[in-house]
Amino acid sequence: MASVNANQWKPSKLLTAILALFLNAFAFLYVNKARWFWVYVIVTLIVAIASMAHYENSLLQSLAQNGFLSIALALICIVHSVYLAHYYADEQRKWFARWYAVILIVIGVFGLIGFVRLYVVAPFQIPSSAMLPTLTPGSHVLVSKSGFANKTLFTNEIYQTEPSVMPYRGDVIVFRYPLERDILYIKRVIGLPGETIRYENKQVSVKPRCLPEAESCAEFKALDLIALPEHTLSSSPLLIFQEDLGSRQHNIAINMQREIPAHFYFNQLGTPNTEWKVPANHYFVMGDSRDNSRDSRFWGFVPEQDIVGRVIYSW
Numbered sequence: 024m025a026s027v028n029a030n031q032w033k034p035s036k037l038l039t040a041i042l043a044l045f046l047n048a049f050a051f052l053y054v055n056k057a058r059w060f061w062v063y064v065i066v067t068l069i070v071a072i073a074s075m076a077h078y079e080n081s082l083l084q085s086l087a088q089n090g091f092l093s094i095a096l097a098l099i100c101i102v103h104s105v106y107l108a109h110y111y112a113d114e115q116r117k118w119f120a121r122w123y124a125v126i127l128i129v130i131g132v133f134g135l136i137g138f139v140r141l142y143v144v145a146p147f148q149i150p151s152s153a154m155l156p157t158l159t160p161g162s163h164v165l166v167s168k169s170g171f172a173n174k175t176l177f178t179n180e181i182y183q184t185e186p187s188v189m190p191y192r193g194d195v196i197v198f199r200y201p202l203e204r205d206i207l208y209i210k211r212v213i214g215l216p217g218e219t220i221r222y223e224n225k226q227v228s229v230k231p232r233c234l235p236e237a238e239s240c241a242e243f244k245a246l247d248l249i250a251l252p253e254h255t256l257s258s259s260p261l262l263i264f265q266e267d268l269g270s271r272q273h274n275i276a277i278n279m280q281r282e283i284p285a286h287f288y289f290n291q292l293g294t295p296n297t298e299w300k301v302p303a304n305h306y307f308v309m310g311d312s313r314d315n316s317r318d319s320r321f322w323g324f325v326p327e328q329d330i331v332g333r334v335i336y337s338w
Contacts, residue, residue: 032116039108042125043100049129050104054111055120063100070096075146075163075338088161141176143169145332147197147207153310153317154209155276156254156263157195158337164209166197166332173199173331178207183328190306193268195334198308198325207331210318211273214307219243219300222288222320225277225313227266248275261312278314289323299324306330 043050048063170188217232233240247267254263285296305324310316
């Protein structure tokens with residue numbers, strides 16, 4: 024029986040459509056069109072960025088957030104790749120056009136993406152208004168995961184390791200919610216191990232860690248607050264303040280019309296209701312929207328083993 028010449032090969036339209044449906048740009052490798060593969064890779068990146076952007080127009084925002092751009096791209100990939108398969112001309116079949124080569128390339132690419140998201144950086148979306156005015160609901164953050172203990176892929180905990188870096192006061196971190204560890208929270212670090220935090224009259228005070236060999240210990244020092252009336256909406260009960268953490272400043276939102284009774288707070292044994300001493304290897308975190316955030320005041324401390332990473336960029 025005579026063998027089939029490599030130049031007589033034609034891609035399967037069914038297999039092309041399946042690859043385009045689930046793997047988009049990778050279908051163009053199978054139809055022997057590497058240039059079109061790179062074009063669609065670039066378009067896919069543009070669509071991914073556009074899907075995470077914010078738009079003033081509500082229709083554009085809905086189209087972006089509900090995945091219509093991705094669906095449209097998938098349909099275009101299917102039509103275009105099947106068209107190329109149907110009218111495929113006799114040309115030299117490259118190594119990447121074999122179905123198993125495509126699968127190996129896909130495994131390699133997604134393996135690299137998984138490695139980066141597990142160990143280097145990963146994007147997350149803000150689900151609530153607890154970090155206003157810093158982060159708005161629906162906005163996105165890029166989280167540096169290098170050196171932190173909790174290795175999470177997407178929202179799934181893979182394993183824990185010993186941390187090689189520690190968050191600083193003022194860092195915004197992503198961590199596993201201690202009371203329900205399958206949920207990821209995002210808050211700002213306010214108290215470090217060994218410090219005592221006090222929250223009274225909507226103001227944070229910090230008492231530094233007292234070393235055993237110290238002759239005297241420092242007392243509480245209130246974090247400075249500067250009102251920013253130009254940032255406050257007249258129709259909103261929220262007032263915006265700049266909070267000074269010493270080494271850095273950030274804005275917080277305070278609702279002067281809302282009072283939270285101290286008995287709702289987490290009661291740590293041996294301290295008043297409005298004070299908390301941060302244990303070793305733990306952190307005290309708070310949301311920037313101080314009257315609309317469920318944070319360490321209500322459920323306690325974040326173990327360093329539960330920290331996923333530090334926010335390095337937001338959009």
